[in-house]
Amino acid sequence: MAGTLAEKVWEAHLVRRGTGGEPDLLYIDLHLVHEVTSPQAFEGLRLAGRPVRRPDLTIATEDHNTPTLDIDRPIADETSRTQIDTLRANAREFGIRLHSLGDADQGIVHQVGPQLGLTMPGLTVVCGDSHTSTHGAFGGLAFGIGTSEVEHVLATQTLPLQPFKTMAITVNGALPPGTTSKDIILAVIAKIGTGGGQGYVLEYRGEAIRKLSMEARMTICNMSIEAGARAGMIAPDETTFEYLKGRPHAPEGADWDAAVEYWKTLRSDDDAEFDAEVVLEAADLEPFVTWGTNPGQGLPISASVPVPADIADESERVAAERSLEYMGLEPGTPLRDVKVDTVFIGSCTNGRIEDLRSVAKVVQGRRKADDVRVLVVPASARVRLQAEAEGLDVIFKDFGAEWRNAGCSMCLGMNPDQLAPGERSASTSNRNFEGRQGKGGRTHLVSPLVAAATAIRGTLSSVADLDLAEDVDLTTFDGSPLDGVGAPPITETVVDLPMPVPAGAR
Amino acid sequence: MEKFTTHTGVGVPLRRSNVDTDQIIPAVYLKRVTRTGFEDALFAAWRGDPSFVLNQEAYSAGSVLVAGPDFGTGSSREHAVWALKDYGFRVVLSSRFADIFRGNSGKQGLLAGVVAQEDIEILWKVLETRPGTEVTVDLEARTATADDVTVPFQIDDYTRWRLMEGLDDIGLTLQHADDIAAFEETRASWRPKTLPAKHWPTETVEPARAVG
Ligand code: SF4
Numbered sequence: 001m002a003g004t005l006a007e008k009v010w011e012a013h014l015v016r017r018g019t020g021g022e023p024d025l026l027y028i029d030l031h032l033v034h035e036v037t038s039p040q041a042f043e044g045l046r047l048a049g050r051p052v053r054r055p056d057l058t059i060a061t062e063d064h065n066t067p068t069l070d071i072d073r074p075i076a077d078e079t080s081r082t083q084i085d086t087l088r089a090n091a092r093e094f095g096i097r098l099h100s101l102g103d104a105d106q107g108i109v110h111q112v113g114p115q116l117g118l119t120m121p122g123l124t125v126v127c128g129d130s131h132t133s134t135h136g137a138f139g140g141l142a143f144g145i146g147t148s149e150v151e152h153v154l155a156t157q158t159l160p161l162q163p164f165k166t167m168a169i170t171v172n173g174a175l176p177p178g179t180t181s182k183d184i185i186l187a188v189i190a191k192i193g194t195g196g197g198q199g200y201v202l203e204y205r206g207e208a209i210r211k212l213s214m215e216a217r218m219t220i221c222n223m224s225i226e227a228g229a230r231a232g233m234i235a236p237d238e239t240t241f242e243y244l245k246g247r248p249h250a251p252e253g254a255d256w257d258a259a260v261e262y263w264k265t266l267r268s269d270d271d272a273e274f275d276a277e278v279v280l281e282a283a284d285l286e287p288f289v290t291w292g293t294n295p296g297q298g299l300p301i302s303a304s305v306p307v308p309a310d311i312a313d314e315s316e317r318v319a320a321e322r323s324l325e326y327m328g329l330e331p332g333t334p335l336r337d338v339k340v341d342t343v344f345i346g347s348c349t350n351g352r353i354e355d356l357r358s359v360a361k362v363v364q365g366r367r368k369a370d371d372v373r374v375l376v377v378p379a380s381a382r383v384r385l386q387a388e389a390e391g392l393d394v395i396f397k398d399f400g401a402e403w404r405n406a407g408c409s410m411c412l413g414m415n416p417d418q419l420a421p422g423e424r425s426a427s428t429s430n431r432n433f434e435g436r437q438g439k440g441g442r443t444h445l446v447s448p449l450v451a452a453a454t455a456i457r458g459t460l461s462s463v464a465d466l467d468l469a470e471d472v473d474l475t476t477f478d479g480s481p482l483d484g485v486g487a488p489p490i491t492e493t494v495v496d497l498p499m500p501v502p503a504g505a506r
Numbered sequence: 507m508e509k510f511t512t513h514t515g516v517g518v519p520l521r522r523s524n525v526d527t528d529q530i531i532p533a534v535y536l537k538r539v540t541r542t543g544f545e546d547a548l549f550a551a552w553r554g555d556p557s558f559v560l561n562q563e564a565y566s567a568g569s570v571l572v573a574g575p576d577f578g579t580g581s582s583r584e585h586a587v588w589a590l591k592d593y594g595f596r597v598v599l600s601s602r603f604a605d606i607f608r609g610n611s612g613k614q615g616l617l618a619g620v621v622a623q624e625d626i627e628i629l630w631k632v633l634e635t636r637p638g639t640e641v642t643v644d645l646e647a648r649t650a651t652a653d654d655v656t657v658p659f660q661i662d663d664y665t666r667w668r669l670m671e672g673l674d675d676i677g678l679t680l681q682h683a684d685d686i687a688a689f690e691e692t693r694a695s696w697r698p699k700t701l702p703a704k705h706w707p708t709e710t711v712e713p714a715r716a717v718g
Contacts, residue, residue: 015685015686015689016682018664020663021662021663022664025685025686027690027693029698030698036536037536037582037583037584040539040540040541040584043539044541048676050676055701057698057700058700059700064536065537068714069713069715070713070715071711071713073713077537079538080537082537097700097701102711103708103711104705104708104709116704116705117698118698119698120696120698123698128582129581130581130606144606146583146584146606146613147583147610148610148613148675149609149613151676152676155676155679155680156679156686157686157690158679158686160678160679162664194579195575195576195579195602195604198602198605228576230606248704248706249698249699249700251696255695255696258694258695258696259694259696262694262696294524294579315523315574319524384711385709385711402714402716402717404714405711405714414533414534431581433526433529433580434528434529434551439532439551
């Protein structure tokens with residue numbers, strides 16, 4: 001029977017088919033854990049006297065709360081410290097591998113999985129974080145779960161799940177220079193709305209998607225959740241295999257061959273039927289920015305802030321009015337005239353090496369606008385080390401940006417990296433909800449290229465607004481793996497818990 | 507988990523659409539490591555506003571929330587359900603819920619019932635004209651009644667059965683431990699394992715410092 005990619009992965013993980021409205025029971029290949037959504041799950045296990053069924057399919061990292069400055073000093077915020085200490089204690093008690101602050105493999109959970117080669121095609125991947133959809137870029141079924149599901153997976157390595165519907169999102173053609181995969185996904189969300197993907201697994205296909213690097217694919221899948229979708233996925237291909245090969249946990253020898261042979265079957269059959277389909281022409285895309293307080297409220301940067309009175313649909317009009325009031329924006333203002341206070345480059349959406357490289361290309365040899373604060377926060381410590389090995393940190397510092405340690409940082413402002421009330425940011429993250437980056441903070445979601453141009457000009461800008469040298473190639477990105485950092489051989493160790501923390505951090 | 511058959515309590519009209527989980531409970535409250543005590547965090551950003559519905563005496567003891575469409579979008583935080591439950595809510599009605607929120611609700615014994623938007627409007631009218639009106643939610647019959655208005659709601663059969671039986675998810679799954687073990691036998695050897703841990707050589711990560 002012809003099937004979609006999502007259906008194939010689903011079938012391959014079926015432990016038990018549900019009957020009479022009961023959900024199917026699916027096996028989970030990889031469970032990622034972080035400090036925010038796990039404490040109560042471990043507490044639940046402890047209360048019920050249950051062990052973790054498969055510590056060897058589970059990995060934890062510290063990301064949401066971790067400070068991005070002075071990581072060798074005690075964490076000042078008491079609750080942040082408590083969460084992190086709780087994760088460390090739980091990892092020790094239940095035998096879970098943990099990459100702690102200060103460890104070279106610490107970082108945002110959705111970077112850590114791929115960079116270690118744990119995220120692969122054809123897997124089921126879960127994490128107590130909605131942006132788990134990121135991992136679908138490798139051609140697996142990856143989705144966010146709540147804390148009680150975290151407990152469920154810890155205890156059983158399975159999840160009862162109701163089937164999803166499938167939606168094909170086909171992006172034809174090639175992206176124009178100055179646009180990125182972030183603009184594709186912002187355009188998709190603006191098109192289908194924040195509820196448009198609800199109940200669906202989105203599969204991104206088409207020429208424009210095929211041409212993307214793994215990093216760029218992760219950006220797209222990452223934000224599937226912002227369209228309300230349960231997951232996003234992209235069929236694996238040579239780009240995927242190339243990214244994986246040689247990573248610490250990638251299969252080797254005969255296992256690699258067997259895996260690749262199987263991975264090549266992971267594509268939607270030509271006659272597979274999707275429940276819905278959306279088609280986009282990449283050539284029509286421009287850099288997108290959001291103007292409101294949900295990721296669907298986005299427009300091409302050449303547009304102006306919408307005029308609510310012109311919006312026919314009443315609930316949309318009211319929503320727009322409320323958003324504009326919160327955002328402090330005058331209807332009709334050209335988006336390019338909107339002045340920002342802070343530029344945030346980072347997060348699991350756009351904090352990867354390729355993102356940092358593309359920002360560096362734009363800002364190299366320039367100075368940021370005087371009154372703009374620029375924060376560059378790599379997605380993981382490895383990404384940071386890689387960037388430093390390439391000298392990107394020097395470019396950022398010369399530009400006037402702050403070069404930080406890895407973590408979620410200002411994406412959600414759980415650590416000290418926050419917007420002040422009324423402050424406006426251009427942010428490469430994924431959510432522009434009210435108060436997301438700090439109480440009263442105003443967020444415009446943008447691509448790394450738009451962030452870079454905005455940091456230079458001080459107002460929302462695209463690279464087209466800069467007089468970039470002809471030879472700066474912004475259409476191709478080098479998604480080469482992180483093997484520049486401490487070249488192989490890969491070390492294999494039986495993990496000793498907790499993972500090393502630099503002296504003084506305890 | 508407590509069994510849910512019917513519930514009667516004060517209905518709270520929340521005339522807002524797209525109430526995301528950041529609004530239900532802001533991220534700062536996620537730092538707690540306990541499972542209860544989140545009542546003060548519910549709708550924290552709005553609780554300072556005297557005109558906010560829960561700040562009006564007639565509604566403050568509410569237990570049936572009647573919300574606009576797209577309730578519970580955004581982050582997957584289950585704290586959103588805990589906060590609603592800790593405050594005293596047993597039921598949320600909306601014309602559309604975010605998937606993750608709905609899943610989380612079912613597991614925690616919070617009934618998330620899908621009601622047609624025009625019926626939501628009718629309920630809002632009743633609850634606003636007579637603040638403090640009680641709503642009776644009958645899970646068996648899948649109806650919600652406020653005064654003389656009865657509207658149907660939808661909930662999938664499985665979640666309904668689970669709520670009515672008060673069954674814990676993990677216990678249910680562990681009844682199939684043999685199936686899980688049998689499945690594990692068939693897994694291909696290329697599938698990843700996190701242990702023993704493999705990684706590139708450990709390097710020192712220099713702490714970033716504040717500039718200026
Ligand atoms: S970077 Fe932002 S979206 Fe990603 S995991 Fe961290 S908080 Fe969530």
